[in-house]
Amino acid sequence: xxxxxxxxxxxxxxxxxxxxxxxxxxxxxxxxxxxxxxxxxxxxxxxxxxxxxxxxxxxxxxxxxxxxxxxxxxxxxxxxxxxxxxxxxxxxxxxxxxxxxxxxxxxxxxxxxxxxxxxxxxxxxxxxxxxxxxxxxxxxxxxxxxxxxxxxxxxxxxxxxxxxxxxxxxxxxxxxxxxxxxxxxxxxxxxxxxxxxxxxxxxxxxxxxxxxxxxxxxxxxxxxxxxxxxxxxxxxxxxxxxxxxxxxxxxxxxxxxxxxxxxxxxxxxxxxxxxxxxxxxxxxxxxxxxxxxxxxxxxxxxxxxxxxxxxxxxxxxxxxxxxxxxxxxxxxxxxxxxxxxxxxxxxxxxxxxxxxxxxxxxxxxxxxxxxxxxxxxxxxxxxxxxxxxxxxxxxxxxxxxxxxxxxxxxxxxxxxxxxxxxxxxxxxxxxxxxxxxxxxxxxxxxxxxxxxxxxxxxxxxxxxxxxxxxxxxxxxxxxxxxxxxxxxxxxxxxxxxxxxxxxxxxxxx
Numbered sequence: 001x002x003x004x005x006x007x008x009x010x011x012x013x014x015x016x017x018x019x020x021x022x023x024x025x026x027x028x029x030x031x032x033x034x035x036x037x038x039x040x041x042x043x044x045x046x047x048x049x050x051x052x053x054x055x056x057x058x059x060x061x062x063x064x065x066x067x068x069x070x071x072x073x074x075x076x077x078x079x080x081x082x083x084x085x086x087x088x089x090x091x092x093x094x095x096x097x098x099x100x101x102x103x104x105x106x107x108x109x110x111x112x113x114x115x116x117x118x119x120x121x122x123x124x125x126x127x128x129x130x131x132x133x134x135x136x137x138x139x140x141x142x143x144x145x146x147x148x149x150x151x152x153x154x155x156x157x158x159x160x161x162x163x164x165x166x167x168x169x170x171x172x173x174x175x176x177x178x179x180x181x182x183x184x185x186x187x188x189x190x191x192x193x194x195x196x197x198x199x200x201x202x203x204x205x206x207x208x209x210x211x212x213x214x215x216x217x218x219x220x221x222x223x224x225x226x227x228x229x230x231x232x233x234x235x236x237x238x239x240x241x242x243x244x245x246x247x248x249x250x251x252x253x254x255x256x257x258x259x260x261x262x263x264x265x266x267x268x269x270x271x272x273x274x275x276x277x278x279x280x281x282x283x284x285x286x287x288x289x290x291x292x293x294x295x296x297x298x299x300x301x302x303x304x305x306x307x308x309x310x311x312x313x314x315x316x317x318x319x320x321x322x323x324x325x326x327x328x329x330x331x332x333x334x335x336x337x338x339x340x341x342x343x344x345x346x347x348x349x350x351x352x353x354x355x356x357x358x359x360x361x362x363x364x365x366x367x368x369x370x371x372x373x374x375x376x377x378x379x380x381x382x383x384x385x386x387x388x389x390x391x392x393x394x395x396x397x398x399x400x401x402x403x404x405x406x407x408x409x410x411x412x413x414x415x416x417x418x419x420x421x422x423x424x425x426x427x428x429x430x431x432x433x434x435x436x437x438x439x440x441x442x443x444x445x446x447x448x449x450x451x452x453x454x455x456x457x458x459x460x461x462x463x464x465x466x467x468x469x470x471x472x473x474x475x476x477x478x479x480x481x482x483x484x485x486x487x488x489x490x491x492x493x494x495x496x497x498x499x500x501x502x503x504x505x506x507x508x509x
Contacts, residue, residue: 001084002054004077007103010053010090014105023049028097031056032069034079037112044060044143045110046085054080055090055100063095064292065479066443068485072095077485080146095126101132109133109140123497161509164440169509172439176472181503184476185496187466188243194330195240195249196354197339197346200232201259202268202450202489203287205459208267209302219302221289227396229490230266231286233339235451237271238493239458239480240337247271250325252318252345254283274329276336277323280315282307284343288450288489308370312344323349335465339459340365342375355382364454378414381393386411386419387457393421398452405429405436418470420460420477422453422507428478430470440475442506446485455494479503 005013017024025048031038046052056076062069069076073091080089092100101109130140161169207221214220230238237249249267253259253275260277267273289302322345330336337356340346342365346354355361363383367375377388378396388396388411390404397407408421412431421429427440431442446452460477464470479502480494 002081002083002089003083004089007090007099010088010103013088014103014181016049017051018105022051022470023107024053024104025049025108025110026053026055026100028055028092028111029057030062030064030069031076031080032062032064032071034083039083039114040087041110041143045108045141048108048110048141049232051087053088053090053104053106054086055092055097056080057095057097058091058093061093061095063416063498063501064505065483066445068505077311078396092277094477097129098132101129101136103401105136107140109138111140111142113142113144115142115313118190123501128181145162155361160207161442161506162440162444164507165442166509168440169506172471173476173507173509176475178500178507180472180502181476181507183499184463184466184468184472185347187499190247190464191244191335191399191465192246192333193240193248193462194333195233195237195247195337195339196326197233197236197251197337198341199234199249199251199253200341200343201283201285202231203227203285204229204230204299204489205289206286207289207302209291209293218306221291221302227491228262229491230263231490232341234263234267235490235493236337236339236454236458238267238490239455239484240462241270242493242496243459243462248274250274250322250329252278252281252314252322253278254281255279256283259283264388266347274325276318276325278315278318280318284308297447304369306370308343312342312370314344319347319349322351324358326350326353329360330354333359333487335360335362335462337362337461339454339457340370340375342366351380351484356379360384360465362386362457362465364377364384364457365392367395377411380415382415382417383415385461385470386415386417387422387460387477388419389422389453390424395488409434409436410495418427420456420470420474422456422477422481428456428474429479430474432470437471437474439471439478442478442482442502443485448488451490452481452485454490459494459499477501479506 025045027045059069059073077089080086205226206224208218233251236245241247249271255277286306288304291300338354361384363380363386365377373395376396393407409431412419418431425441425444429436429438453469456477459480460473463473463476479499483494483498
């Protein structure tokens with residue numbers, strides 16, 4: 001029976017084993033559901049040395065999508081410790097296995113035969129892992145046993161995916177494979193992408209609600225802490241920078257030095273910033289007072305405060321410089337991602353320039369409490385692809401007699417191009433060859449829905465720009481939305497490797 005040990009404990013164990021001339025073999029993985037393929041892998045690995053160490057990735061670092069791993073760290077370690085050929089079980093606390101390799105210093109690092117070809121590795125880390133093993137004097141070996149998929153077994157045997165998601169994926173898999181998704185994701189790398197839109201700083205003020213005020217109807221809450229995230233067009237650009245090496249963001253921001261420093265520190269190594277700096281207008285800050293349901297890690301909004309000017313207009317000098325930048329630079333980019341949040345940046349003149357000069361225009365025109373009913377997507381005459389939500393569609397076609405599907409088709413006809421309607425827990429729909437296609441939400445497990453629509457729009461649009469069908473764009477956008485809905489605010493961006501690993505999870509059906 002294997003012994004569960006910490007990294008600190010194993011340092012002393014390793015010294016003893018090495019001094020006794022023992023050969024140490026290391027296996028690493030998620031091992032969410034132990035199956036016959038794993039047993040064969042472990043038995044073959046044990047034959048390569050004297051001592052077999054098996055490590056697992058801690059749950060918080062598993063990148064297979066929301067709800068994975070299915071079993072927690074303690075349970076997965078127990079599974080493994082009960083297997084006779086395993087001597088030690090350890091927990092890796094990182095996205096890579098580097099921390100374990102550094103501690104174990106294996107003589108042999110054993111991987112399954114499915115990892116023998118580096119080009120088949122979604123993470124792109126196998127080569128780096130092998131180099132680190134060799135640096136510590138070890139070698140990499142590949143076992144030959146039959147390969148099973150624990151992800152596929154979980155998808156079929158356990159309640160990890162809803163019946164409507166399983167049904168959709170079975171049909172989708174007939175049209176698209178993981179290699180297709182990877183092909184489109186890789187094609188995005190060299191695209192020159194321009195993101196245009198309002199720069200927004202999202203501030204989350206975490207509080208614990210104590211109840212209603214004793215003499216008023218307002219909430220009484222106790223302040224806990226606050227965090228600021230890069231929102232609006234900044235969030236969209238951050239998502240895209242994981243897929244394209246050439247992302248530029250363009251807009252107008254205020255003169256606040258603290259915000260400038262934050263953008264330089266967080267974004268300068270990921271993208272080019274082409275901002276007009278206004279001394280007349282402040283950068284938009286949206287403060288949301290929230291409470292955190294710690295049992296479900298779900299964020300509940302209490303109320304919001306923003307610093308939007310009234311009326312929502314920017315100073316003319318800054319706008320003139322912004323128009324000039326658009327005139328000179330828009331046509332230099334392969335893709336223009338237009339994020340119209342309706343806060344004064346994208347006025348009629350800016351719209352005209354962008355629609356005239358963009359080679360490929362992806363449009364998102366948002367409705368929010370500050371522009372309700374005044375920022376309709378139908379004010380645009382051109383978009384190569386577009387995305388909007390149900391409320392925005394209902395405002396654009398405010399006919400109580402029209403069904404949602406018909407209104408969406410009408411909007412697609414307005415642009416003469418395809419688009420996506422995001423529907424929250426109901427997933428999304430698109431139109432392709434005049435046929436309506438729906439895709440269910442891939443997860444109903446959410447922390448915060450803020451930013452999920454932006455993530456969907458960003459990745460779906462980029463997929464369409466490299467030739468993916470509207471349905472494949474919707475599939476990739478739904479993955480991005482599911483991942484984003486499990487991030488608080490825009491604290492983190494969507495990463496290419498996470499999208500590919502989640503796609504692999506879903507397509508293993």
